[in-house]
């Protein structure tokens with residue numbers, strides 16, 4: 001087996017626990033919009049109306065996003081676009097003109113992105129990436145909308161791929177190939193680290209990359225395909241790399 005010279009990392013639920021981040025972000029920005037909008041409408045002394053989230057509870061926002069993702073299959077991985085478009089539609093149905101709806105959707109998305117980037121990487125991650133970057137070239141590949149450059153961890157990744165916004169979300173092979181090309185590596189010399197069987201393990205393995213599968217939820221296939229290694233946590237990665245060396 002050729003020596004590994006490049007590592008690609010999934011972000012959400014690989015380098016941090018993303019569930020709590022998303023819950024906080026989802027309810028936080030929606031509540032912010034509700035309040036800010038009510039204050040703005042009062043200021044304009046518009047006739048009082050039901051609050052925005054009273055009229056469109058969080059579930060209807062979720063349903064609208066799902067509907068948009070189905071209607072625009074190419075955009076299904078571009079969560080930022082889907083969210084902003086869904087908000088604009090709901091705001092217009094709430095009675096705002098197109099321009100105001102667009103404005104408030106954009107402001108809510110700024111709030112969303114600010115909260116979305118309040119992630120807490122696992123305690124070991126910074127030191128881990130510092131050590132690994134001495135030896136390997138590192139890239140991040142995410143379907144999510146975290147811009148790693150906005151996080152303190154960003155400096156570890158000379159290459160960062162936002163696969164959803166490339167309109168080629170994982171399991172599409174293109175984000176992996178783009179990352180490896182930009183790192184000057186190739187699949188046989190690279191290892192991908194990720195938590196999703198469908199979006200990380202299978203596509204990377206099919207390309208001929210080796211894979212460290214973070215199976216935190218222990219949802220495990222019992223027999224792993226060749227080149228796939230199961231880890232309980234990303235902190236176990238150096239030991240695996242030492243074994244593979």
Ligand SMILES: [Mg+2]
Pocket residue numbers: 010011012013014194195196
């Ligand atoms: Mg993930």
